[in-house]
Amino acid sequence: HRWDQLRTRATTTISVNPFMSSHLGRLPLAMYQSQQERHVYTFETGYVDSGVPTQYAPDPSPPAQAPPRRRLTPFRILVRVFIGICTFIGVLSLLIWLIYRPRTIQMAVDSATLWSFNLNSTTSPPLLSYNLTAGVSISNPSKRVSVYYDRLQVEGFYQEERFGRAALPLSFQGVRRTDTVRGMLQGSSARYFDNAMASGTGVFPLDLWVVGTVRYKYGELTTTSASTLSVKCPLVLQLMEASTRVECIVISS
Secondary structure (H helix, E strand, C coil): CHHHHHHHHCCCCCCCCHHHHHHCCCCCEEEEECCCCEEEEECCCCCEECCCCCCCCCCCCCCCCCCCCCCCCHHHHHHHHHHHHHHHHHHHHHHHHHHHCCCCCEEEEEEEEEEEEEEECCCCCCEEEEEEEEEEEEEECCCCEEEEEEEEEEEEEECCEEEEEEECCCCEECCCEEEEEEEEEEEEEECCCCHHHHCCCCEEEEEEEEEEEEEEEECCEECCCCEEEEEEEEEEEEECCECCCEECEEEEC
16 A cells, blocks of 8 residues: 555656565655666655756846936036037038039139329338229129128238228129129328338239128028128239239138
């Protein structure tokens, strides 16, 4: 009867030696051994030892946790808003440029005549008397951009000293248009010029600058902020002789 209970409750097949079967009732622990494996069974715990260490599956690793999200402080919100505005303005400017393709204003002095240029060195500082006329050609090569000249004037420089200025009569210029305006510099100026100009050569290197402020019109949209226009026209003039055409250098527009 004890043997039948062992066979019923055992989890594996056990080889029994007939010689050991008579001593099962006396032992609290039944031990049976075969050539291939050894099984130990206890009535109290019901644990079967096959002689081979039991391998347990490792505990599953906990799922990776996402890094905590940063809190949006007022400073970070302002930075994001600033970056968004700058990005929007940049994209809008790029689109406008790709659509309208604005081009730089071009200028040239078609002809300039120096009627008089006299230095009175007896005064302190020396007094310069001048009379200069120049025809300036202004071109807007853009196909879709018009130009507003809020302020436009010509200035004369000799030995890096300005000796006179005059306004140019141009306020608006349409697309792909060229206008010729005439500027006249006449008067006197007290500056510390080098007396070498009175050497009698009659050749005077002058710089004619065209300066002003301009706004651009892109279709129906006109810029509200004005840009500075600065153009340099280097001239070498002789008294009472008209110069040839001189291309000007656009510094800013």
